[in-house]
Amino acid sequence: MINLKIDPEFQSQIPPLTDDEFKQLEENILKEGKLLSPLIVWNNTLVDGHNRYTILQKHPEICFSTMPLPFESREEVLAWICKNQLGRRNLTPEQKKFLIGKQYSVEHRKPGGNGNNQYTAAAKEPVQEELCQIDTIPPTSAEVSIRKQIAERNNVSESYVARSxxxxxxxxxxxxxxxxxxxxxxxxxxxxRDADMHRLARADFPNRKQIVHEI
Structure with missing residues (x-):
């Protein structure tokens, strides 16, 4: 069996299945005896199909295939994951809002922007604080264009995308x-409350603990 890498940030964008949904998926795969759709990968890192891959690890006899996609950066992978997940019909309002916000964030911070993600930022506290103050900086024309595209694709307003x-x-x-x-x-x-999440996003690093306590 091919050992694929699991990227925590990629996986965290994918809403988890309920126990019943996971059980049903496992039963369907065992009934077919193979995966009907390939696992999407990027440089041997799993992009889409985390639940199916978990099942494969329990049942190595199941046949499967992979489909590499030619992403050029982590930001492209994250944007693809968000767009793919937003096509699901069973998302909670919170999941939809999170995915729209993540897609907008990574698309207007692709190479040519600052290129940071939550893990690189966490290693550099000043950068993390700077990113959390980003709403004080007027959006560029490119950001406005991306915001409009995401809003139209998901039937929401541009302000909803920014808040997300x-x-x-x-x-x-x-x-x-x-x-x-x-x-x-x-x-x-x-x-x-959205207001509490917005306040936490804007807060300097030393003030976050107090805000989390209040939430």
């Missing part, structure tokens, strides 16, 4: 400070 980026960043910060919170928030299990 702040929501997404707030959720990611919550996850960094309280592991497991992202799944709880996006599933709707733990309710948060």
């Amino acid at each position: 980026e702040k929501f997404m960043r707030g959720v990611e910060i919550m996850e960094q400070m309280v592991p497991g919170m992202q799944e709880k928030i996006l599933s709707g299990q733990f309710k948060v």
Whole structure:
């Protein structure tokens, strides 16, 4: 069996299945005896098909194939994942908002922007704080164009896209400070106000702990 790499950031963009959904998927795969659709990969890193790959590891006798896609950067991969997941019909409002925010964030920060993601930023605290203050900087014409495209594709307003980026960043910060919170928030299990996520996204690093405590 091919051993594929699992990228935590890629995987975290994909809403998890419920136990019943995962069980049904496993039963369907076992019934077919193979995967009907290939796993999407980039440089031997899994991009799409994480649940199916988990099942394959439990049942190595199942036949499967992979389809490499020629992405040029992590940002392109993340944007593709978000667009692909936004095509699902069973997303919670929080999941949809998070994915739209993530797609907008990575698309207007592709190479030519600052190129940071949550992991590189976490290693450089000043950069992380700078990114969280990004809403104070007027958007460029390219950002406005990307925002418009994403809004039209998802039947939402451009202001919704901009707010979604702040929501997404707030959720990611919550996850960094309280592991497991992202799944709880996006599933709707733990309710948060958009205003609180926006406030957390804008906060300087030293003030985040207090805001999380208040939430």
